[in-house]
Amino acid sequence: MANILVVDDDRDILRLLEFTLKRVGHIVITAPNGEIGLAETKAQKPDLIVCDIMMPKMTGYDFCKQVRADPNVEHIPIIMFSARFQPIDKQTALDAGATDYLPKSTAPDALVNRINELLPHTSKKPAQGTIGLFSLRGGAGTTSLAVNLSIALTLTQKTDVALVDLAIHGGHTAVMLGMRPASNFSQAATAVKNGADPAAVKSHFMKHSSGIELLASPPNFVQTSLDNSLLKMLNGLASIYPITVLDVPHILEPNFSPILQMVDTLILVLTTDMPSLQSTALALQGLQKLGIPDNKIELVVNQITPANSLPTDTIQKALKRPIRAVIPFEADMVKAINSGKPMLLIAPQSPATAAIGQLARTILT
Amino acid sequence: MSTVRRISAGRVTADFFTGSYRFSASVIVYNRRLVDVLSDPSTDYLDMVDIYISRINNPGDIVATYQSGTLIKEAINFILLASEAEGTSQQRHYAGRQNLPIFLSIPSFEIHGEIQWGTKDWEARKVLAVDSQKFLPVFNTTASNSIFPEVTFQGPIALVNKTQIQVICAGAAG
Numbered sequence: 001m002a003n004i005l006v007v008d009d010d011r012d013i014l015r016l017l018e019f020t021l022k023r024v025g026h027i028v029i030t031a032p033n034g035e036i037g038l039a040e041t042k043a044q045k046p047d048l049i050v051c052d053i054m055m056p057k058m059t060g061y062d063f064c065k066q067v068r069a070d071p072n073v074e075h076i077p078i079i080m081f082s083a084r085f086q087p088i089d090k091q092t093a094l095d096a097g098a099t100d101y102l103p104k105s106t107a108p109d110a111l112v113n114r115i116n117e118l119l120p121h122t123s124k125k126p127a128q129g130t131i132g133l134f135s136l137r138g139g140a141g142t143t144s145l146a147v148n149l150s151i152a153l154t155l156t157q158k159t160d161v162a163l164v165d166l167a168i169h170g171g172h173t174a175v176m177l178g179m180r181p182a183s184n185f186s187q188a189a190t191a192v193k194n195g196a197d198p199a200a201v202k203s204h205f206m207k208h209s210s211g212i213e214l215l216a217s218p219p220n221f222v223q224t225s226l227d228n229s230l231l232k233m234l235n236g237l238a239s240i241y242p243i244t245v246l247d248v249p250h251i252l253e254p255n256f257s258p259i260l261q262m263v264d265t266l267i268l269v270l271t272t273d274m275p276s277l278q279s280t281a282l283a284l285q286g287l288q289k290l291g292i293p294d295n296k297i298e299l300v301v302n303q304i305t306p307a308n309s310l311p312t313d314t315i316q317k318a319l320k321r322p323i324r325a326v327i328p329f330e331a332d333m334v335k336a337i338n339s340g341k342p343m344l345l346i347a348p349q350s351p352a353t354a355a356i357g358q359l360a361r362t363i364l365t
Numbered sequence: 366m367s368t369v370r371r372i373s374a375g376r377v378t379a380d381f382f383t384g385s386y387r388f389s390a391s392v393i394v395y396n397r398r399l400v401d402v403l404s405d406p407s408t409d410y411l412d413m414v415d416i417y418i419s420r421i422n423n424p425g426d427i428v429a430t431y432q433s434g435t436l437i438k439e440a441i442n443f444i445l446l447a448s449e450a451e452g453t454s455q456q457r458h459y460a461g462r463q464n465l466p467i468f469l470s471i472p473s474f475e476i477h478g479e480i481q482w483g484t485k486d487w488e489a490r491k492v493l494a495v496d497s498q499k500f501l502p503v504f505n506t507t508a509s510n511s512i513f514p515e516v517t518f519q520g521p522i523a524l525v526n527k528t529q530i531q532v533i534c535a536g537a538a539g
């Protein structure tokens with residue numbers, strides 16, 4: 001799955017390419033002219049751009065030159081896709097900075113193949129690592145983000161992803177995935193304590209249709225101790241799953257420190273309201289006291305309501321650190337949660353899905 | 366199947382060449398084919414939309430764009446199309462046809478390609494007769510500019526204005 005921007009003034013072509021590319025699992029952003037295309041390129045930083053040449057106001061050649069002149073987006077592959085099909089048109093496109101040129105007489109499958117060849121991830125080593133998602137304050141959408149990010153990671157990185165719900169009891173990842181797991185992390189940790197090997201630990205996971213594997217939290221109230229066996233179990237996951245996502249409970253205590261220490265990236269989730277900002281500032285202080293390296297922490301704003309009271313600039317200034325990603329409000333999120341079908345799967349074309357997909361592609365790099 | 370077949374209903378995009386310019390533009394043809402629109406005797410003009418103009422000495426460079434414009438059919442040298450279907454008439458031909466190599470000279474251009482010839486004996490007069498079709502379909506076309514020989518255009522089919530043809534030679538070059 002990749003983020004692809006299609007720039008074309010012909011609505012029929014936009015619709016056709018959107019359909020074709022979504023059918024093979026890509027997220028598609030469309031722009032009806034070069035000016036909007038340029039703005040979308042800077043805002044969304046797509047993985048690849050498909051651009052027409054003959055467009056009013058700004059031709060595809062000019063669009064291409066402007067993208068190549070911007071250091072933030074100059075690396076993005078651009079396929080020029082035009083009804084002009086002469087060899088001189090290809091040469092002019094390449095001179096303007098295009099990565100490749102295809103005439104519009106190209107069959108859709110050939111276009112899709114070329115796009116897949118040019119996508120940046122195809123030449124990279126598969127990503128690996130452990131990602132923790134944390135918010136000191138409940139209600140920030142941390143669990144739903146953990147669920148959707150896990151799915152986006154398995155789709156974008158094309159690798160096995162484990163999602164571990166570390167809520168002490170009654171976590172919601174299983175509900176959000178519409179699953180009824182037979183086991184949980186407490187049982188898996190106990191198995192490790194009793195000498196279970198990685199294969200035995202894997203049996204405590206449950207596979208979701210999206211490809212991710214879930215280790216749920218205990219469904220009922222049980223006495224769960226965060227002892228060494230849990231940490232050992234979590235550390236052992238690296239030998240089974242290239243990527244592990246931890247949905248960390250809203251607790252910031254010293255006995256959680258080893259778990260926070262083991263993650264490669266800690267996503268601190270916040271919403272755009274003052275209490276969340278206060279909690280995040282407090283969490284940053286706490287994480288510092290627990291010795292969590294500052295460069296591991298990434299801020300992600302989850303817009304859980306349509307009206308966002310605090311601008312992202314204000315949040316960045318208040319917390320004195322950049323925001324890694326903003327997940328736009330998605331009206332269907334509650335519906336997705338209630339239906340047990342993750343938003344990433346029921347609304348693949350939504351801006352929120354695009355933002356999560358972009359985060360998944362870049363968070364481990 | 367090509368990506369852009371005719372998904373824009375009734376609209377054909379092509380390259381229109383005069384002696385000095387290349388116009389990449391679309392023509393609204395409704396339910397007809399472009400070759401039939403060109404041969405429509407009720408008008409001498411061809412209305413175009415989304416026009417991108419290049420000079421013939423630098424045909425990759427777009428020097429101007431217009432949303433609409435009109436081309437005088439008589440001024441067209443030839444038209445290059447990405448699809449054969451648009452360049453052949455909807456009128457059916459039942460006689461057996463064969464491909465015949467051909468060379469044409471028109472103002473500023475020389476064209477190599479093939480024509481489909483249905484009768485046993487080749488007759489230039491019959492090919493050039495401006496009867497029902499004013500434009501001659503030439504397949505597997507290469508058009509070279511006679512002033513700037515490095516400027517060439519290729520396509521599966523060209524529609525050459527019969528009234529612009531100066532010389533026509535058929536058969537393999539000697």
